[in-house]
Amino acid sequence: MISLECDNLFSTWREQARWLLSHQIDPSHVSWGEVEVADLFATDEHYPTHNGPFQARIPKALLELLESAACYHGEQRWSLLYEVLWRVSHGDRTAMMAGDQLGSELQRRIKQVRREAHHLHAFVRFIALPAAVGPQMPEYVAWHEPAHDILHSASQHFVGRMGRHRWMIATPLDGVYYDGEQLIHQRQCPEQWQQLARNVEDPHSAMWLTYYSHIFNPARLNPKVMEGHLPSRFWKNLPEGKLIPGLISEARTGKQRDGQASLVAARRGKKISSGHS
Known part of the structure; x- marks a missing residue:
């Protein structure tokens, strides 16, 4: 078994993968992970450090997919990429596609990475x-x-x-x-x-929290949809995050029926009904 460490860098993994392919080393003989000795080619087998004779033709589109999937945190993070690379380099391009079991996992990881990038932009x-x-x-x-x-x-x-x-x-x-x-x-x-x-303290946090609590519409609350668009793991780092559990609780205990937040409902005037005419 060949044990490699790429320090979670795609550029390093790419060089390692190129070396492995050039020596026609099967994915089942390779693992990536932390090793005690930071050697680019730490192995218990004897291989030359220079590239071997096999030269693979790799589509540019595949490298782009692999680089995107490399951002994914999970098990077999780098081994999966090499398995995809191995199959495509040997003529099996279905490994890139969602209809293939391996390709499906590759595409799922890419989707998760893109979604996480969207979360950064939004939150x-x-x-x-x-x-x-x-x-x-x-x-x-x-x-x-x-x-x-x-x-x-x-x-x-x-x-x-x-x-x-x-x-x-x-x-x-x-x-x-x-x-x-x-x-x-x-x-x-x-x-x-x-x-x-x-x-850091936000000098405008009180104003923002007041605004957020007033625009929150309990009559339209769907917790599952909300969790899908705004995962709860982000709440703790959002200024309005500390308000969300309370607003959801209010909605579940009657404010969805009233169609308005409690502070608004307490004011004089007609109550907004959520019933159908």
Whole structure:
């Protein structure tokens, strides 16, 4: 068995996979994971470190799929990619397709990665830092906890939307900082970034919470649909997240019937009925 460690870098895995293919090493003889000795080709078998004689023709579309799926956190993260690569390099392109069992898992992972990128775009909440912090510091910071390695690629979304402002997104693993001209990615998020993003106070939070609580419509609440669009794992990092459980509880205990939030219902005037005429 050949044991490899790619440090969760697609570029490193790609070089390892190229070497494996060139020596015609079957996927069943390879595993990826942390090894005690950080050797690119850690193995208990004897293979030359240079590439072998076999040269595979790999479609560009496959490499794009593999790079996207490589962002997925899960079991057999890198082994699955090599199995797909092996089959396609030997003429079986069904491994790329959803109709194949292996291809179906590949496509599922890609879909999850894309969905996680959408979650980053939808649920990141930037908070403005005081101007007194300093000219070299970000003007806006955000904390996010993605399930997959999407920060580096998905954060490009904010470059055009934030103009020349300096901003930073910190996660438990990595972080990005835009200095107004270029996007800097740190694979290991500096602790200073994490502390800054997690502890900053939003001076406008009270205003936003008041607005959110007033636009919440209990008569239209569907918890399952809401969870699908706004997974509960993100609530703790959203300003409005602390309000959501209470608003759902109110809706379930009668406010769906009233068709309005309790604070609104307490005001003078006619009650909005959710019944049918």
